[in-house]
Amino acid sequence: MKMILTIAAKELRGLFGAPLAWVVLAVLQLIFGYIFLVALDRFLEMQPQLAQYPDPPGATEIIVAPVFGAAATILLLVVPLLSMRLIAEERRNQTLTFLLSAPVSLLQIVLGKFLGLVIFLLAACGLIVVMAGSLYAGGHVDLGLVAANLAGLVLLSGTFAAVGLYLSTLTAQPVVAAISAFAVLLVLWIINMGTSDPASPLHLISLMRHYESFAKGTLHTGDLAYFLLAIGLFLALSVRRLDRDRLAT
Numbered sequence: 001m002k003m004i005l006t007i008a009a010k011e012l013r014g015l016f017g018a019p020l021a022w023v024v025l026a027v028l029q030l031i032f033g034y035i036f037l038v039a040l041d042r043f044l045e046m047q048p049q050l051a052q053y054p055d056p057p058g059a060t061e062i063i064v065a066p067v068f069g070a071a072a073t074i075l076l077l078v079v080p081l082l083s084m085r086l087i088a089e090e091r092r093n094q095t096l097t098f099l100l101s102a103p104v105s106l107l108q109i110v111l112g113k114f115l116g117l118v119i120f121l122l123a124a125c126g127l128i129v130v131m132a133g134s135l136y137a138g139g140h141v142d143l144g145l146v147a148a149n150l151a152g153l154v155l156l157s158g159t160f161a162a163v164g165l166y167l168s169t170l171t172a173q174p175v176v177a178a179i180s181a182f183a184v185l186l187v188l189w190i191i192n193m194g195t196s197d198p199a200s201p202l203h204l205i206s207l208m209r210h211y212e213s214f215a216k217g218t219l220h221t222g223d224l225a226y227f228l229l230a231i232g233l234f235l236a237l238s239v240r241r242l243d244r245d246r247l248a249t
Contacts, residue, residue, distance in 0.1 A: 148216075163185055
């Protein structure tokens with residue numbers, strides 16, 4: 001566990017040591033803040049209409065949930081840019097051989113790099129939680145809905161990171177890794193949009209379909225298992241790919 005944390009800390013230092021991470025956090029904060037303020041303005045304008053309903057939707061449904069939904073789409077674009085350098089840059093700089101020959105297991109290397117990126121993504125998710133908490137100053141916040149959305153976004157981000165990490169192990173070009181990761185994630189995101197059959201097997205592998213339940217404030221064990229299995233699968237593939245590299249050296 002100590003080696004995993006050491007590798008994760010190294011990745012975090014590498015992320016925050018480059019301008020890209022700070023630019024990404026700043027842009028995300030601007031986008032999330034803008035969406036939050038627009039939703040807040042719309043909620044205030046809707047107050048007279050909402051007062052006519054016996055059980056109207058609250059601030060969490062109208063203001064916070066849309067921010068989480070937008071964040072899921074935005075992270076689909078951002079995570080490949082952050083994950084592209086995890087292994088591909090090591091390969092390009094010819095330092096992968098030194099990493100593979102270090103007295104650490106391949107699983108520790110993969111988990112450390114994965115954990116470093118996930119911690120960074122947690123910081124981005126935390127920005128939304130802070131904005132949601134600010135609503136306490138003027139009203140009620142549905143903590144259950146916020147927690148469900150946060151859990152869904154964290155699991156989704158973890159899946160994005162695992163896919164990006166695996167694609168980064170396949171090439172020495174970070175740009176190629178980023179484009180490949182985005183293509184795979186986009187396919188997994190929209191794969192079920194072309195079918196009207198509710199029993200279609202495409203729904204079983206759709207990221208969007210499994211994320212929707214969290215966005216609605218419900219937690220299904222099937223959706224939780226999907227994300228955990230997806231993360232485990234791509235991390236295992238990453239370990240296997242690095243094992244081939246170690247055997248080749």
